[in-house]
Amino acid sequence: MYKILLASRYLIKRRISYLAFLAVALCVFIVIVVMTVMIGLVSDFKEKNHSFAGDCVVGTDSLVGFAYYADFADEVAKLDFVESTSTVINTYGLINRSGTDVSRGVQIFGIDPKSHSLATGFGRTVHYHKDDISKVFVPAYDTNLPGCVLGIDMAMIRDLRGKYQFGQMPFNTKFSISCFPLTAKGALAKAGAGEINTKTFSYSDVSQSGLARIDSSLIYIPFEQAQLLCGMGGVDKRASRIHIKFKSDVRLGTGTNKVGALWRDYMRKNKDKAKANLFETVTVQTWKEHRRSFVAAMEKEQTVLTVMFSLVGITTVFIIFVVFYMIICHKSKDIGILKSIGVSNSGIIGLFSSFAVFLASLGSCMGVFGGWLFLRKINSIEDWLFARFGFQMWDRSIYAIGDIPNQIELRTVLVIIISAFAACLVGAIVPAWQGAKLRPVESLQVNQL
């Protein structure tokens, strides 16, 4: 009981305790804010990539694509753990807005909007046809033309607050898209002046995936139109990828392995077919593997940040250690007094450990509360800073980041609190142990440990 009494009095009566308390609170606050924002950004980025790719992708990066995809897609669709599939043409071309002479390179996705929305999050990214995704390629004006869905940054300008100004309907404009049609062997399918396939599309919608690179350079067109544009039609039709969505209870790795096994079996069965050589470049990947060049960079940033904060954490432990060392140095006489009335060494360590636990509890509570309050208001604060001083954490006209993530994860909070307790205990126990091992007469005589 004396430990609780004295520890609480040390906490209240000693001004240096307030410094230790503030050090703990400040560290907890900073780590919670930074980790929440960083984890939020990474999770958001991963979720957007997951939404863009579905769960599993069977396909090739080759612009030639691979043949006999339809039979395989049917086999995959029959698997009991697969919810839906979407076959996609992925190619590159030039886009030119009607009435202008400026062309720019774009990535082109040929999709069936309905199946693609089932297999990926595409349906949630469009603006004008959210309610009926099957009509996303039906233009509002030139109904004779096929529609196209532009990445939102190709169609609109993001304002300084990261918002877009949508009209009631997509504006009336047409785009001509040109591709080099390729044979199954990778050669140009046409020769001479007409070696390029060009088709005009009417702008029918925009897609906002939240992935800057996708939104600024990807255009969706109907699957069949894309197949014709890039020369993948004909006898043995080709496609680039099959995006697959698993049922919710299926583990990503398990499902992908099963699809991989099915693909190997399918290759074996079809190895004698004319264009079986195109199977060689086909891979079966989880969405993470498929998008690894983007996700890995973000994860690496998170790892670097975690390492940096581990270093900050070590510094914090040292600061708390120094503060505790100073407190316990000042209390060496008390240690001697307590020993003279029969307090054991473990009792001394227990006393200062209780002090550390009080400090950690109060510091953590204050830090978590401060962090929660700050994160709750972080976007309002940023808005105010932007309105008053033009300051933004990220320039929204450049970065496709909406609000600053502010959802505190319980797991993160627990890890940070446990770390704060560990830091305080380590900081307290070492000098307390040093003080406790002194003979009582030494503690009473000296003022320094």
Next chain:
Amino acid sequence: MSNDKYILQAEGILKSYRMGAAELKVLKGVDFAIEKGEFVAIIGASGSGKSTLLHLLGALDKPDEGVVKFEGKEINWANGKELNRFRNKMVGFVFQFYHLLDELNVQENVYLPAMVSKSVLGWFSGSMVAKNRAKKLLCQLGLDERIGHKPYQLSGGERQRVAIARALMNEPKLLLADEPTGNLDSATGNGILEVFENLNRTGQTIVMVTHDEHIAARAGRIITLADGKVSSS
């Protein structure tokens, strides 16, 4: 000398300290015995080893050689738990500089030894008894108006009386006082000595260290330390 009438016995006590490379021999073979109920003053010049001897008698330190016996039982080689119990229950210390805890008030300082001897649950059940005893001791020592005060709000004499009350809290068999009046004016010091005399009259064994012969004369017996040994007893 192992007789039941002795509460404390020191046999062949040697104690030295290291001062850099040199070794300073403070006690060079101290022998004496103290009977139950005695009021003994240990007197000697500054640096004669009086305080060192008192610390050894109270198990705050260990001799290099020799034996300290409390009620016939050796205390220097007792384990930590036994020593803690000994310091908590058997002896009470009164120091020259009071050594009160600044964060606690007068009553809390006094009942602290009782708190130390009890577990959390034990304290919840027995705290009223301890608090009442602390109050009673403080009243006996004329500090009933100072119960809720902090040590820094008290005079030197009052602080020393609080220290005496704390030393008596667990009803120890032996009271050890290290220059208890050394930091007080003569009138206040006289008051403290009267407290000791009254306690001794109730049967309390007291060992007091002092360098002042007049103060020592108030004790029932004087042990004189000179050159690290008992020169007269």
